[in-house]
Amino acid sequence: MNAAAAITFLEKLRVPEGPKAGDLLRLAPFQRQFIGGAMSDDISVAALSIGRGNAKTALSAGVALGSLLGRLGDKQPKREVVIGARTRDQGRICWNFAEGFSRTLPTATRKRLIFRRAPRLEIEFEGDGGGHVLRVIPADGKSALGGAPTLAILDERGHWEKDKGDQLEHALLSGLGKRGGKALIISTSAPDDAHAFSRWLDDDQPGVYRQEHRPAPGLPADDLDSIMLANPGAIAGIGASIEWLQAQARRAIARGGSALTSYRLYNRNERVSGETRDVLLTVDEWLNCETADLPPREGAVVVGIDLGGSASMSAVAFYWPQTGRLEVHGTFPSRPSLLDRGQADGVGDRYVEMDRRGELSTLGDQTVPVAAWLVAVLRNIEGQQITALVMDRYKQSELGEAIDKTGIRAPLVWRGQGFRDGGEDCERFRRSCFDGRVRSKPSLLLRSAFADAVCLRDPANNLKLAKARSTGRIDAAAASVLAVAEGARIIGRGGKKASAMVWA
Known part of the structure; x- marks a missing residue:
């Protein structure tokens, strides 16, 4: 031809x-x-x-x-x-x-x-x-x-x-x-x-x-340059005009929800899930939580921990309920490499980029050593008062042994990931995000996690966090849900005297 x-x-x-x-x-x-x-x-x-x-x-x-x-x-x-x-x-x-x-x-x-x-x-x-x-x-x-x-x-x-x-x-x-x-x-x-x-x-x-013809992620839906990038035909007189596309963007922003998600997927050519009913947060709902001007680390901190398996990511979330500040870090084993792992998970070099941005790291060989990992991640908040360590009850034995081994002393809260505890935690997390009580720096780790995080519903309409795809990594989202939901409960109870973490 x-x-x-x-x-x-x-x-x-x-x-x-x-x-x-x-x-x-x-x-x-x-x-x-x-x-x-x-x-x-x-x-x-x-x-x-x-x-x-x-x-x-x-x-x-x-x-x-x-x-x-x-x-x-x-x-x-x-x-x-x-x-x-x-x-x-x-x-x-x-x-x-x-x-x-x-x-x-x-x-x-x-x-x-x-x-x-x-x-x-x-x-x-x-x-x-x-x-x-x-x-x-x-x-x-x-x-x-x-x-x-x-x-x-x-x-x-x-x-x-x-x-x-x-x-x-x-x-x-x-x-x-x-x-x-x-x-x-x-x-x-x-x-x-x-x-x-x-x-x-x-x-x-x-x-x-x-x-x-796909714009960079995280831009406003009505950003003119990215609309033109995704729709070069509009510049050449093919299809809809730029003015119409911008008007549709403003209408989608005003309506939010599925209207905005569909506009990003079809008109802006972004890779966002068209499923909106059962996602934990849509891409725009999470983007509203990101800010370049983070609130300070004031008050006690809640630590959410999601421990992964041998091939999974382990993630920790630090949440300050008093100011709404959220920090999340992920960790993979060092083998296979982040690039090879990204290729296997279908995300290309995204893990390498997260590592470059300081959001993801590696520890251990083929598995993440739990005790060493806890010590490493908690050093990020050394000197801070910890009001609770919130963890998945499914990993209670493994995490409990590591906590005892390292000598960490802090209030422990065990939560299930089923419809009972998970439903409450997901709803409290979403409410905190919608109320402006969650503020994070722009995070590729969290954007990726929320893109893969969906909610399953039982007949009583209770929620449970789950993956949208088998190779999706939602550990950072799960840790965030645990930390923010517990922070919301603490605020609802009128505060709680924080306990300083003690190292034996």
Whole structure:
């Protein structure tokens, strides 16, 4: 396939719908960039991540039509173009664009096209030897087995069902190898770093072209520069205008909750979970707790401890109820390295960045030694009065032995992580955040933890903290919940005389 031939073909088509219907198609700079990268000879997979409404589906539909007709430099007999989508209706959008573009083709070419809408969405081209077909396949991997596509388009890959989506992706990509085909994987951002689409964008692999229009995390939803970064089509007159996007951002900020989360995911192309009902805190709710001007360490401190297993993170949270200051630190064993652990957990070099920022450290070899870890982390608050050490009751024996071994003397509070204690702690933590009683410096560790922290509900609507994904690390969030909830109880009781920690 040839980039110059693709651009020439596309710019002879006419816009099939919308305010500019009938006008000649004019590619925006970001579209030319993607076509140039995707059509390179050494590229077999091209991934594009961009905000909703930037004509990524229309662009891929035009490429699909050009490939079907043999206008992109690929003259293989019986070309097969496959459009993979989450559902048949989603695939119909791309098919409709291809059908609409075909109306602007010369009459002789169009007469050789056969359009089928049942039982499967297909376009067959009888010219150039015949037998060329474009078809839509929903995310059921078994339906793609045995195919040999010359071009595969994976539309909105970031939002396919996990198991069926992975099956279809694997079936399509394995089929491409039979005929030296290409895959175009296009979507708005997936909800998290562990998703297969995120891995295509994050992992540097030979033969893969990556183009991602995603702003840095933690920016206000109505930040103009980041809106323009995620929506380069708006600058070129494609889709919604910048003014409309800013107005939607302000409306989403005012409404909050799911409206704001959805705006960040789809319009700002951020990697945030679209699930809002059962998350512990949305990204914007946590960002409201971050500040560059931390309150002082005044009054007694509550220490929340979440002890991880051999492969998990251990985390400690220091919370001063009198001022609302929250400090959290995480610790991993030193083997495997933070970079290797991040790759295995699907977060890239995030752990390395946390270490650089002083939010994460390593201790021990393959496990974190509990006693040594307690001594190390509590030195961060040496000289402070500790009103309580709050810990998970599930680890009571192991933590109790370490506390006795180190000679630490402080009031101990044991809390369960089930629906009884967990429900109260989660609600007290959320209430404290909403009331402005939790203030933390900007923390990549906490942002990452809250992105993976969800709440399960029992039939009585009680909450229990859980992971959103199996490799998620929510230890920092769990430690924060323990510390802040206990601090809220202390404030509710009218204060408590703090006990100074004693080292034997």
